Amino acid sequence: MDTLKKLQELFKRFPGIGERQAMRFAYFLATADRGYIDTLTETIEALKMNVKRCGRCFALSEKIVNGMCIVCADPKTNKEQLLVIEKDADRERFIKSRTYNGTYFVLGGLAPAIEKDFASHIRTRELLTLISKEMNQGLSEVILALSATPDGERTNALLKVELGKISEDTLKVSILGKGLSTGTEIEYSDADTLLNALQSRR
Amino acid sequence: MDTLKKLQELFKRFPGIGERQAMRFAYFLATADRGYIDTLTETIEALKMNVKRCGRCFALSEKIVNGMCIVCADPKTNKEQLLVIEKDADRERFIKSRTYNGTYFVLGGLAPAIEKDFASHIRTRELLTLISKEMNQGLSEVILALSATPDGERTNALLKVELGKISEDTLKVSILGKGLSTGTEIEYSDADTLLNALQSRR
Amino acid sequence: MDTLKKLQELFKRFPGIGERQAMRFAYFLATADRGYIDTLTETIEALKMNVKRCGRCFALSEKIVNGMCIVCADPKTNKEQLLVIEKDADRERFIKSRTYNGTYFVLGGLAPAIEKDFASHIRTRELLTLISKEMNQGLSEVILALSATPDGERTNALLKVELGKISEDTLKVSILGKGLSTGTEIEYSDADTLLNALQSRR
Amino acid sequence: MDTLKKLQELFKRFPGIGERQAMRFAYFLATADRGYIDTLTETIEALKMNVKRCGRCFALSEKIVNGMCIVCADPKTNKEQLLVIEKDADRERFIKSRTYNGTYFVLGGLAPAIEKDFASHIRTRELLTLISKEMNQGLSEVILALSATPDGERTNALLKVELGKISEDTLKVSILGKGLSTGTEIEYSDADTLLNALQSRR
Numbered sequence: 001m002d003t004l005k006k007l008q009e010l011f012k013r014f015p016g017i018g019e020r021q022a023m024r025f026a027y028f029l030a031t032a033d034r035g036y037i038d039t040l041t042e043t044i045e046a047l048k049m050n051v052k053r054c055g056r057c058f059a060l061s062e063k064i065v066n067g068m069c070i071v072c073a074d075p076k077t078n079k080e081q082l083l084v085i086e087k088d089a090d091r092e093r094f095i096k097s098r099t100y101n102g103t104y105f106v107l108g109g110l111a112p113a114i115e116k117d118f119a120s121h122i123r124t125r126e127l128l129t130l131i132s133k134e135m136n137q138g139l140s141e142v143i144l145a146l147s148a149t150p151d152g153e154r155t156n157a158l159l160k161v162e163l164g165k166i167s168e169d170t171l172k173v174s175i176l177g178k179g180l181s182t183g184t185e186i187e188y189s190d191a192d193t194l195l196n197a198l199q200s201r202r
Numbered sequence: 203m204d205t206l207k208k209l210q211e212l213f214k215r216f217p218g219i220g221e222r223q224a225m226r227f228a229y230f231l232a233t234a235d236r237g238y239i240d241t242l243t244e245t246i247e248a249l250k251m252n253v254k255r256c257g258r259c260f261a262l263s264e265k266i267v268n269g270m271c272i273v274c275a276d277p278k279t280n281k282e283q284l285l286v287i288e289k290d291a292d293r294e295r296f297i298k299s300r301t302y303n304g305t306y307f308v309l310g311g312l313a314p315a316i317e318k319d320f321a322s323h324i325r326t327r328e329l330l331t332l333i334s335k336e337m338n339q340g341l342s343e344v345i346l347a348l349s350a351t352p353d354g355e356r357t358n359a360l361l362k363v364e365l366g367k368i369s370e371d372t373l374k375v376s377i378l379g380k381g382l383s384t385g386t387e388i389e390y391s392d393a394d395t396l397l398n399a400l401q402s403r404r
Numbered sequence: 405m406d407t408l409k410k411l412q413e414l415f416k417r418f419p420g421i422g423e424r425q426a427m428r429f430a431y432f433l434a435t436a437d438r439g440y441i442d443t444l445t446e447t448i449e450a451l452k453m454n455v456k457r458c459g460r461c462f463a464l465s466e467k468i469v470n471g472m473c474i475v476c477a478d479p480k481t482n483k484e485q486l487l488v489i490e491k492d493a494d495r496e497r498f499i500k501s502r503t504y505n506g507t508y509f510v511l512g513g514l515a516p517a518i519e520k521d522f523a524s525h526i527r528t529r530e531l532l533t534l535i536s537k538e539m540n541q542g543l544s545e546v547i548l549a550l551s552a553t554p555d556g557e558r559t560n561a562l563l564k565v566e567l568g569k570i571s572e573d574t575l576k577v578s579i580l581g582k583g584l585s586t587g588t589e590i591e592y593s594d595a596d597t598l599l600n601a602l603q604s605r606r
Numbered sequence: 607m608d609t610l611k612k613l614q615e616l617f618k619r620f621p622g623i624g625e626r627q628a629m630r631f632a633y634f635l636a637t638a639d640r641g642y643i644d645t646l647t648e649t650i651e652a653l654k655m656n657v658k659r660c661g662r663c664f665a666l667s668e669k670i671v672n673g674m675c676i677v678c679a680d681p682k683t684n685k686e687q688l689l690v691i692e693k694d695a696d697r698e699r700f701i702k703s704r705t706y707n708g709t710y711f712v713l714g715g716l717a718p719a720i721e722k723d724f725a726s727h728i729r730t731r732e733l734l735t736l737i738s739k740e741m742n743q744g745l746s747e748v749i750l751a752l753s754a755t756p757d758g759e760r761t762n763a764l765l766k767v768e769l770g771k772i773s774e775d776t777l778k779v780s781i782l783g784k785g786l787s788t789g790t791e792i793e794y795s796d797a798d799t800l801l802n803a804l805q806s807r808r
Contacts, residue, residue: 007653024695043613043616045643048640089630090388093391097392099397143403148383149385177381177400177402179382180380181386182392185349187291187349189299191300194299197378197379197380197383205455205466206464225493226419227418230418238417239452241414242448246433250438294427490792494792503804504800578807579807580806581786581803582788584785585795585803590696595702595704598699600783600787602751605783
């Protein structure tokens with residue numbers, strides 16, 4: 001196959017990229033200067049070597065200290081709270097928002113809608129192992145921070161059941177609060193959002 | 203002026219209607235059948251006679267009993283809670299959502315951004331009068347249910363100050379809870395929403 | 405039924421208006437001032453009396469002189485060309501664009517996709533009658549000016565067949581030119597547009 | 607700098623890619639399998655070696671025969687017509703549309719709005735050299751096939767002046783036809799498009 005076509009096929013696997021944009025990427029690279037091309041391919045190749053999953057929270061990270069990312073390794077991180085998130089980009093949102101000071105755990109996805117054995121599609125077992133280990137080291141709360149989408153809600157529900165098997169007295173399990181998010185207009189809100197906003201009024 | 207042009211000008215004052223759609227409305231009516239036209243104009247004319255503002259909550263209502271809308275007049279409505287909303291459409295959202303059983307108060311707008319004398323642009327005085335009267339009849343909570351927009355937040359803040367002058371022991375003043383609304387994705391959330399969702403976790 | 409609900413139902417028949425916007429219109433009118441309401445209903449009622457279809461081109465028009473709209477009645481209008489259009493709004497576009505000086509004919513729709521008897525859904529018979537009459541008065545060209553949509557193209561084709569029965573020597577039948585329209589980018593053009601643009605290159 | 611951040615910076619230079627999507631690409635690659643990564647970097651590196659500009663039309667091409675792309679080298683290509691286009695993607699659109707059988711010339715951009723010396727920003731000199739050479743070999747028409755955007759129209763005008771210096775008797779210079787493009791609705795057309803469609807009626 002033609003190199004441009006082959007590159008188009010490869011770029012079509014990038015998240016959110018269709019046929020036409022994939023070809024624009026190929027043309028862009030075909031006319032890019034040598035230096036940019038070399039830096040790009042070297043950086044891509046370096047990823048595998050430099051970026052690893054943290055042995056504790058499974059986040060992708062460059063700086064791995066004793067097998068852990070800098071958040072997990074940092075002594076100033078609050079080890080009493082654990083925030084369970086779907087993916088690396090969500091962790092980055094929380095870090096950038098400067099709203100949370102505890103540790104993270106990257107599930108690696110959401111529970112699929114049909115499959116019975118949801119636990120095998122996301123890191124449920126690893127999460128349970130981590131929790132049981134860290135409860136001896138002060139962990140007292142797990143916060144499920146998944147998106148308020150049908151997939152996120154289903155995963156919340158399934159994880160609540162799993163985590164509910166652990167004694168409530170020693171581990172608090174919470175879910176992010178529901179209500180009006182920034183920009184929500186009453187006139188266009190659904191009944192669930194209004195109910196949640198009423199119930200969580202302050 | 204031409205009748206079609208005149209009608210176009212009149213329709214341009216309808217909410218959300220621009221020049222082109224206003225003219226489409228005019229053409230539509232110019233070719234509509236006699237019966238539809240007559241029903242339409244009779245119904246519009248009947249509005250003023252049939253639809254009045256409730257003397258208590260200021261909602262537009264067709265069925266006015268003893269000067270009050272059916273929600274205010276209904277003995278089953280919970281008189282201990284008062285939900286303060288911006289406009290009639292918001293009240294309708296809450297009624298349709300079946301999430302609230304108390305009384306309403308229609309502010310008639312939000313506090314303007316610049317004006318100092320915000321109270322005169324919305325029904326602040328009427329609200330305070332109503333509250334002081336109904337506190338003698340069991341009212342114990344006022345819930346500010348405005349949109350999570352800059353205008354809504356500013357109005358919340360200003361009303362909180364006004365209502366804060368009433369004794370906290372006898373009147374609770376609350377604001378709708380903030381957090382993830384239906385459909386919110388963590389990856390695309392702003393810092394305020396994440397902070398609110400964390401603080402209101404359950 | 406409730407007057408507001410009834411008005412909502414009536415507004416839902418306006419072109420492009422859904423349930424929610426129809427209710428916003430009803431609320432808007434319920435709070436509009438008396439003068440606006442009266443002017444609106446009087447203007448709507450006046451439409452039927454003031455706005456009539458031109459007896460020649462079937463356009464809606466206020467100023468009907470000897471049964472004809474001002475374009476048809478104007479001696480300065482070029483009677484050699486006849487522009488066949490779908491609807492009144494299209495005629496207004498051409499008038500505003502100041503690109504055409506001949507007469508119009510409003511078809512009143514496009515040929516439906518399924519029906520065999522397309523001619524009865526649009527003013528085909530009236531068009532043929534008009535053409536045969538005006539050919540004695542100097543008409544030499546009929547321009548089909550329908551949208552470049554599947555419905556428009558089908559109607560063009562069907563009308564071409566009908567008009568083709570008239571002697572080519574005495575009546576020219578043309579269709580609006582195809583090619584790049586303002587803003588068209590080559591990269592995103594379909595094959596038909598490129599072919600038409602190539603064939604009509606100048 | 608962090609490898610993920612560095613990769614994000616590099617992807618931000620891809621056409622149409624912003625900060626957030628650039629980071630999603632970086633995460634995607636960080637978790638992609640070894641085989642995909644290697645194929646991707648090898649294919650990117652192979653581009654420079656395999657894909658070259660045609661020595662005649664300046665199109666990017668893999669199969670260069672005697673310094674020319676397969677279209678230029680193909681004896682079946684009509685050498686009497688030359689289609690001047692902005693960029694490689696436009697040439698691909700024409701090839702896929704099977705509407706044209708002549709040769710191409712890739713300008714490499716459009717004339718900038720401000721600069722006086724437009725000719726130095728696009729391959730004007732190369733175009734003139736090619737034309738003067740191929741006129742001796744049968745070339746009789748140059749078709750300017752640029753987008754119907756302000757930049758495209760300005761470039762059309764400037765090139766028309768340059769090419770107009772060549773004898774009209776021996777070289778025809780044309781521009782793609784203007785008119786309704788696929789999907790254009792009369793009601794929403796601008797005056798230029800209506801005028802062009804009327805003038806190019808057939």
